[in-house]
Amino acid sequence: MFTLHPRLEQDTFLIKKLEISQLRLMNDSRYPWVMLVPERPDVTDLHHLSGTDYAAVMQEIREVSIRMEDLFSPFKMNMGALGNLVPQLHIHIIARDKEDDAWPGPVWGVGEARPYTEPAKNSLLEKISKTI
Amino acid sequence: MFTLHPRLEQDTFLIKKLEISQLRLMNDSRYPWVMLVPERPDVTDLHHLSGTDYAAVMQEIREVSIRMEDLFSPFKMNMGALGNLVPQLHIHIIARDKEDDAWPGPVWGVGEARPYTEPAKNSLLEKISKTI
Structure with missing residues (x-):
């Protein structure tokens, strides 16, 4: 049975369930950053x-x-699909800008996540879930 | 018409052409690292x-x-498909080990590439092209 990895549970919010994957929002307001987590047990790659x-x-x-x-x-x-730290298969999709904190490098491992405020999170979840 | 980006030409070796993409070896012996470059002009994503x-x-x-x-x-x-520095669409596929130079982070932007010797490069190109 599929159970979301506790680290993904902690770091992300559910936007909506797609056919196979959970679409989740990374709790880091530095980038528009979502993640697909296919609901398949024990798959890493x-x-x-x-x-x-x-x-x-x-x-x-x-x-x-x-x-x-x-x-x-x-x-x-x-x-990207890395999974070096969290083995459960998850695919990152990140909208990047030339002014963002990690540009032009990858976002992973750069600085500290900047969590959303509750209103900002709710508004973004609604915005994304309405479109996808 | 498709022309390989000069930076990819410089940093990688052609292994073989697949149906759509060039399969290329990154000239960095720290990791088994290949790249797919779809032969489609002006595509970034x-x-x-x-x-x-x-x-x-x-x-x-x-x-x-x-x-x-x-x-x-x-x-x-x-x-991963990033393309923040080289806009031409290219997809990285990297075999990672817990002892490699960048573990557990991503490989991009970490330290300096360690180029292959000519014999090591030829042997690896042959090994990969025979299998794929």
């Missing part, structure tokens, strides 16, 4: 998904990337 | 590919990830 699940998750990534780009008009979208 | 090309490139990513994992038995595979 994209290429370990079944062929059918892989294709479906890849379509979710495409759809979410398009919507995030529409919503935030970033300079660049970043996508 | 995966989700900007046509639906057909996107699905095909995603299958290439899957196939290459599986082969790289078979070849190098890493602790974890990392996959």
Whole structure:
């Protein structure tokens, strides 16, 4: 049975459930940063998904990337599946700008997360969930 | 017309051409690190590919990830499409180990690349191209 990894539970908020994945918002207001967590137990890597699940998750990534780009008009979208610290498969989709804290490097491991205020979080969850 | 970005030309070696992408080896012997560069002009992001090309490139990513994992038995595979410095679409696939120079962080921007010797490069190009 799929159970969300406690670290992902702690660091992210559920936006909505897609066909295969939970779409979640990273609690770091420095970047528009969402995450797809396929609801498949014991999977650590994209290429370990079944062929059918892989294709479906890849379509979710495409759809979410398009919507995030529409919503935030970033300079660049970043996508990555690392999982070096949290083994449960999760795919990062991040809208990047030339003025953001980590530019032009990757966002992972840079400084401290800046959590959303409750109103900012709720407004963003609504904004993203309405579009995707 | 597609032309490889000069920075990618400089930092990587061609392993072989797949259906859509060039499969290239990063000239950094610290990690088994390959890159897919879809031969499509003026594309910066995966989700900007046509639906057909996107699905095909995603299958290439899957196939290459599986082969790289078979070849190098890493602790974890990392996959990412960033493009903050080199805008031409390229997808990194990296076999990671707990003892590598950047673990558990991402590899990008960490220290200096350690170029392959000519024999090491040739042997690795042959090893990977025979398998993929």
